Amino acid sequence: MELYEAMEKRRSIRKFKPDPVPRETLTRILQKAIWAPSGNNLQPWEFIVVTGVKKEELAMSYGRITEFGFPPAGKRTEAQEKFLEWAKTLGGAPVAVVALSPVHGDPLTRKMNLESVAAAFTYLLLAATAEGLGTCWMTGPLRNEKEVRRILEIPDDKEIVAITPLGYPDEEPVPPPRKDPELKEKVQWIGF
């Protein structure tokens, strides 16, 4: 798939087929993610690829924290029920990937590392799209970060950047329109 096509085609997928993703495919995607640029070429990213019981535990944790912010059962909107179903199961995705960055006391180095890991995560999402796989960049589960750390045994010297489910899409969401497609508000051109 051409890069520009993948950039537009990538959507946040919240409903997946149960089909497993071959390990070779996951390896290929991760081997593309690590080509992202990084501050001082530190390549600070680390990834945890989760499947099975631990992935279910992650999903349940996200479900619980989502439910906590919603009205009680019977008083929820259809959209809230749908979102909750996605959260509790990660949309039935067979795999989840967690991206980590090293903790750093210096704010600028921390920012640099976080940006580097975010770049690698973006590459990962695009590579997954090129492989016909769906993803959904998530920080919501980090509202219960302590539990995510416990489930995956993540040590305190690592910062959790983002989580994505990964699997074959079972939906085709409508692309959300761009806020400023003509680039009249969000881009300043200086010296042209």
Ligand SMILES: Cc1cc2nc3c(=O)[nH]c(=O)nc-3n(C[C@H](O)[C@H](O)[C@H](O)COP(=O)(O)O)c2cc1C
């Ligand atoms: C930093 C970041 C955090 C996000 N966190 C969540 C999340 O916790 N749960 C979720 O369902 N989607 C999450 N999303 C996905 C966004 O909702 C989605 O990207 C946005 O609605 C645009 O849709 P698209 O990805 O299909 O273009 C997140 C996206 C980003 C970039």
